[in-house]
Amino acid sequence: MKLGRCKNIVVVTGAGISTASGIPDFRTPGTGLYANLEKxxxxYPESIFNIDFFTNDPLPFFSLAKSLYPGNHRPNYIHYFIRTLHQKGLLLRTYTQNIDGLEKLCGIPEDKLVEAHGSFATASCHLCYTPYPSDEAKEAIMNDQVPTCSFCAAAVKPDVVFFGEDLPQKYFLNSEDFPKADLLLIMGTSLQIEPFASLVNTVRPSVPRLLLNRDPVGPFTKVPLRKKDYVELGDLEDLVRRFAQMLGWNEDVEEMMRAQEAAMSSTSLCQQSEPQTRS
Structure with a gap:
């Protein structure tokens, strides 16, 4: 990267990049989302994201969704590192499994982002796919109500991809992006959910793959590693910060964080003052 050999970097991320923002991942024993669904x-844990289970009983997901909706968490250093890749003209695309919206919130442009498992930004009927106002869906869910489709009366849900549902059309940009990549950066994922997990195997054999993660996963569990595969394990935010320091980017990332946080705080204050101004 310092020599300018990596100009089309593809980033693949999972829930681990958001734990530093206070959002639990899915599979960590004891603290992960799947370990705390008894209520x-x-x-079984994954059923809360199963479309057949949702069809029969949407209430468990809606109860969980109240805590998952974007707005309560802020992007962290890792998100801003990815945005820095974009600012420096090196990011081809970032593919995320996350539905928390923090990539958008930190300023990664829409055309550089593939939310492979959907998001809360839009909503639709889970049966006939009729679009539904996302703000109305959120209001109903937050008030323990089930939003229903005006066309077929089935339950409406945020456009988060459940087990048993099709992936968003944008996901299939991978067939163009991964063959173009000259570096694959993989962070904060268990690489257990298909077909997303197999994306990492679609870059050219000569392309370096760097895993920054808590544990070795997927093809990085093999011994010996494939030539051009590299693994650094530990606390992800610490690993990414070290990576940025090696590149001489730490100040760039931190300055971007400060500027974006100031902008978000200013926007929030303006929104809070609007009702008073109108009255």
């Missing part, structure tokens, strides 16, 4: 009365 939702589901037959």
């Amino acid at each position: 939702y009365n589901v037959p």
